[in-house]
Amino acid sequence: MAAAAGVSLLAGAQGKVAVQRTVYVVATDSAGAHVTDLAPTDLKVQDGGRERAILRVEPSRSRLKVAFVIDELLSADVSIRIAAFQSIQRIAASGNVALFLVGRRNEKLVDYNTSDMLVFRDAINGFPIRPQYPGNLVESLFEIIKEQHALEGRRVVVVLAPEIPQQSSVTANGVLDQLRDNGVALYAVTITVSSRGGTLVESPATRLEGGDLTSEMERERVLNDGPKQTGGLHLSLLGPEGFGAALDRVTGELLHQYAVTYVIPAGVKSDGRVKIEATRKGLTVRGPNLMPKV
Secondary structure (H helix, E strand, O other), rough: OOOOOEEEEEEHHHHHHEEEEEEEEEEEEOOOOOOOOOOHHHEEEEOOEEEEEEEEEEEEEEEEEEEEEEEHHOOHHHHHHHHHHHHHHHHHOOOEEEEEEEEEOOOEEEOOOOOOOOHHHEEEEEHHHHHOOOOOHHEEEEHHHHHHHHHHEEEEEEEEEEEEOOOOOOHHHHHHHHHHHHHHEEEEEEEEOOOOOOOOHHOOOOOOOOOOOOHHHHHHHHHHHHHHOOOEEEEEEOOHHHHHHHHHHHHHHHOEEEEEEEEEOOOOOOOOOOEEEEEEOOEEEEEEEEOOOO
């Protein structure tokens, strides 16, 4: 998984500078286990279509800054509440977490500077039992990702949401640009249907009645293209009982990241396209494919 990228400048000849860029990746072996001995010789990095020299590869020591975003349409489900709390608890042991409930408005229930799990527990217990319709997930993510610009560390957004059509006042491109420019990794755990209480299946407020289908496409693009662009994951579930295992996988990745630092030579421009490949047999590496231009 890729999170925020760090960029520094190295002095070069004739006043030009080389760019030192750091990206975050996840590496697994043939059995799917996280590797513990990743080295520069195990990887090949291309930036702007050209192979770049890798300076170092090391377990990430940068502190996680995770925006945990829950769509209000899922807030009444007990299994989702439990899975969310357990995931937050694991992440908070080595990072900072902010909890957001999004629906008709963007509501930050717990800020990044809080480490008291009782505060998170009380916030989750206070989720509304009857969700309000409609919401605007795309616009909410745009604002949350934009806010992360001021945070130092590995910036991540984890969103839990249903897969439904929904009107949007912000385009997917706007959200994808914010992810790229702010070095944020997006993880999405979504549910296709839910029959509990009939809230998602039967409520007409979750459907576009004669609306512009472009709105549905914007939401779908964010949840699918955002993780691909940033090196995150989109896990699609058939029922809420799968959220525990899905969030275990997300949390495991966040806690086993490697920082890969490479150099773009002085005077060389990059269009931001990044490709990270494994050279060691049986190794799988996932990282970002698009970063800011330099």
